[in-house]
Amino acid sequence: MAEGVMKKVLLSYAYVAVWIFLSFTVIVYNKYILDPKMYGWPFPISLTIIHMTFCSALAFLLVRVLRLVAPPASPPMTRPLYLSSVVPIGALYSLSLWFSNSAYIYLSVSFIQMLKALMPVAVYSISVLFRKEAFKSSSMLNMLSISFGVAIAAYGEARFVGAGVVLQLAAVAFEATRLVLIQILLTSKGVSLNPITSLYYVAPCCLAFLLVPWSMVELPVLRDRLAASAFRPDILIFGTNSLCAFALNLAVFLLVGKTSALTMNVAGVVKDWLLIAFSWSVIRDIVTSINLFGYAIAFLGVAYYNYVKLQALKAKEAQKKAAQADEESGKLLDQVNGGSNRRNDSHN
Template identity: 80%
Template sequence: MMKESNGGVSDSVIRKVLISYFYVAIWIFLSFSVIVYNKYILDPKMYNWPFPISLTIIHMAFCSFLAFIAIHVFRFIELPSSMNGDLYVSSVLPIGALYSLSLWFSNSAYMYLSVSFIQMLKALMPVAVYSIGIMFKKETFNSSTMLNMLSISFGVAIAAYGEARFNVTGVSLQLAAVAFEATRLVLIQILLTSKGISLNPITSLYYVAPCCLAFLIVPWWFVELPRLRSAASFQPDLVIFGTNSICAFALNLAVFLLVGKTSALTMNVAGVVKDWLLIAFSWSVIRDTITPLNLIGYGIAFLGVAFYNHAKLQALKVKEMQKKAQQQDEESGALLDGDKKSDNQV
């Protein structure tokens, strides 16, 4: 029998809850660290290394190398047998191209906007995913859902109106990053998930990071390489860039642990906690200015995102109940067929 605590809850349940909280804490810490670290490296008022494409290339090269070692040397994970050259070109390459653009623009935004305001703009992700899903016919238009999307957009618009350091270039870069990331998420469903292919963070990095690296080389060659040559006297700190790359790779592992050991819903809730922590950190430590309109606008957007996640959760529960009911009907039908056959034999 399972031991029970004073409150009547079994020790195994408590252990599972504590482990879940542990995975959540690791993911929040690493995600928090990567965002603040990137801001520190790219911001002109901090480390002042204004080369977002170069930083993304370093991350992708490091992640590609470690993913290759993990799969081919230590053999932690097996590659999906269904992946072939045609599927890679038709499915993985478009996803890698969108991922490279998303990372490039999101990292570039750190040079112009505060950490807190970037997190507020990221609240538009459900709006972008839903809108692009409708375009690709992966989502069905629903007036109540669209009203919810409008409320999120309205909240972000208020936050933007109240932003003390509003920068058109930075906002444009971040909105473009959201659009590319949303398109990437929708294409993952269309090009991979619908074909029964699921990639964990290690295999995702193994396939996506190299082609992402290749796509980034082209703009890097024309945009940043000439500037890097003119700044040849600059000596990058290997400790800073090394630890920053390790954090980026570890974050992908943390995503795998969090979703694999808990659920995607847990990650969404943890993401909300992380956003509020980043806003508080940006205000208290980095000393970014956060106005009352910022908080009011983000509060409206936050409520809209929370309602959207709740609606998605309820829809998933209904689907699961329908599947269970269908399975029970099929099992009952199989039993009836078996009984009929046995009666006929008698």
């Protein structure tokens, strides 16, 4: 028994480690590609399109050609369900990826991670707005503490660029809305998608939405640069970058499937601190003491948010077990009463 528990714990840590490593790699890799001072490919929509094309092709191969992953059978993904549920989620996903990748051109990795601490605030606010969660004063105070911490971190940022901050905050807002809509449009209808089937349905839709701004904003500039031979994209760099992005989706599936979404949230906090340390020590981004003080406040707020979620999850599990115990007791009582009644009937 102890051996089995230890194996399960070690596997959980392994899933967390793989997810942190891949998430870390994708973030740093995207920063390297997009930052004008590094690789110097300042085309975030193009990079996102490359990711979505690669993910769409690989997901199609796994689902339709090799049939290693089955699409959801109950309920089936009908055309009306796709148009009403997947298309809005794909549109939000395209905006989230576009804006978050654009932020890497202007902001440091460490500061972007600090701004991402606002995700619980955005998810809670939008959940209240869509009436998926009840408004609570204690929750709002927690959200305000996170926001206050991020505001201090922003105040102490040495490389504060307004355009980058607006882009990252917009990315957080779109991603939070997407997460809430997944619950409303898919989960509530009983549709459960793992990352591969999610990419199979969402990535082509996301790609279609991205082609519109890309054709107007980036395509003319790219065409001129390529015609002048001023820049030639490295297939190895973009290929391995896309492969890392796809592998990250698999890691999410393993982590959430084998542990829980809450575990990923907690692991995300660890990953953020590692990225801040990496950004300061290796990339040589300036991280001020005010940055760290503000993010520490936000970190405590996020940690408390995760703690409250954990307690709610435990209470829900306990309630479920109690209901099951009551149901089993009721069945046992019915069996006893049924047996007693049969004996009385035979005596009469």
